[in-house]
Amino acid sequence: MKVIEVDSLRKRYRDRLAVDDVSFTVEEGEIFGVLGPNGAGKTTTVECVAGLRTPDSGTVRVLGGLHRDALKEKLGVQLQSSALPEKIKVWEALDLYASFYSRPADWNALLERVGLADKRDARYGKLSGGQQQRLSIALALVGDPEVAILDELTTGLDPQARRDTWDLIEQVRADGVTIVLVTHFMEEAERLCDRIALIDSGRVVAVDSPAGLISRVDRRQTVRFRPSGPFDDAVLKALPEVTGVHGGGGRVEVTGSGNLLLAVTTALAAAGVVPADLRVEQATLDDAFLALTGKKITNGDAR
Numbered sequence: 001m002k003v004i005e006v007d008s009l010r011k012r013y014r015d016r017l018a019v020d021d022v023s024f025t026v027e028e029g030e031i032f033g034v035l036g037p038n039g040a041g042k043t044t045t046v047e048c049v050a051g052l053r054t055p056d057s058g059t060v061r062v063l064g065g066l067h068r069d070a071l072k073e074k075l076g077v078q079l080q081s082s083a084l085p086e087k088i089k090v091w092e093a094l095d096l097y098a099s100f101y102s103r104p105a106d107w108n109a110l111l112e113r114v115g116l117a118d119k120r121d122a123r124y125g126k127l128s129g130g131q132q133q134r135l136s137i138a139l140a141l142v143g144d145p146e147v148a149i150l151d152e153l154t155t156g157l158d159p160q161a162r163r164d165t166w167d168l169i170e171q172v173r174a175d176g177v178t179i180v181l182v183t184h185f186m187e188e189a190e191r192l193c194d195r196i197a198l199i200d201s202g203r204v205v206a207v208d209s210p211a212g213l214i215s216r217v218d219r220r221q222t223v224r225f226r227p228s229g230p231f232d233d234a235v236l237k238a239l240p241e242v243t244g245v246h247g248g249g250g251r252v253e254v255t256g257s258g259n260l261l262l263a264v265t266t267a268l269a270a271a272g273v274v275p276a277d278l279r280v281e282q283a284t285l286d287d288a289f290l291a292l293t294g295k296k297i298t299n300g301d302a303r
């Protein structure tokens with residue numbers, strides 16, 4: 001079932017066309033990524049989906065076209081800008097947000113789930129960045145939503161806090177919540193998303209699974225190693241998977257496609273060569289974005 005249908009969405013801010021003809025659909029139960037560089041129009045797009053902005057043209061249907069008030073009950077939103085007052089206590093924020101819904105979730109259980117049970121009485125301003133982020137996820141879930149929109153979920157978090165947040169999102173999805181995740185982190189999109197809309201300059205460049213996006217662009221791989229001794233590189237060049245073999249400084253670089261690693265290691269074993277420091281490099285989402293738009297997406301990606 002399609003949970004979100006966005007068709008030919010356009011949104012202009014005065015002289016700035018932020019979203020220029022964006023279309024995509026999100027299926028029930030998936031984690032759908034909206035990925036693109038800063039200023040691409042991601043936030044504006046999801047704000048239109050959440051009913052927080054009115055599109056200039058195009059249509060947005062969420063949960064079969066629910067109207068605003070009914071939709072508010074079923075949609076949880078965590079936006080970049082939703083900072084809370086410094087002095088509010090964790091439990092007060094949850095209690096306040098719960099009051100917006102007719103059938104809220106049990107926020108005590110939510111606090112446990114996001115790992116903030118011991119911070120119940122702490123003030124928002126005293127929480128670490130990771131704790132604030134987890135609280136904002138709890139606030140997005142306090143209405144027990146069917147769909148959650150999470151914008152720049154892990155920006156500003158250290159790698160461990162980021163991975164903990166990813167685990168949390170996977171648990172939320174396992175409960176059946178459909179998730180729209182806005183991000184400019186490749187690793188996050190690759191790890192979490194079932195499908196991704198790549199957005200650039202207000203337009204959807206492609207929608208596909210992470211593997212689908214990568215394979216569309218480049219199936220080439222590179223295998224690098226240090227051979228245990230000299231060998232005739234014809235044994236590698238003869239392999240159907242191999243397109244090139246280059247060497248120098250005691251290192252060998254083999255390019256090709258298909259199951260390149262297996263083909264190379266098998267041929268080396270047959271030739272009595274042991275490959276040390278073996279590395280495989282494949283195209284990434286970043287490469288896919290570059291090939292599709294001519295731009296790099298990475299900005300602050302904590303790889």
Ligand SMILES: Nc1ncnc2c1ncn2[C@@H]1O[C@H](COP(=O)(O)OP(=O)(O)OP(=O)(O)O)[C@@H](O)[C@H]1O
Pocket residue numbers: 013014016017018019036037038039040041042043044045184
């Ligand atoms: N309220 C606003 N008024 C005027 N221009 C805006 C407004 N909000 C966004 N913009 C502009 O619209 C464009 C798209 O912004 P948007 O925030 O949707 O992009 P984004 O992909 O979410 O970027 P970021 O990751 O930086 O938030 C940007 O050029 C931005 O400067």
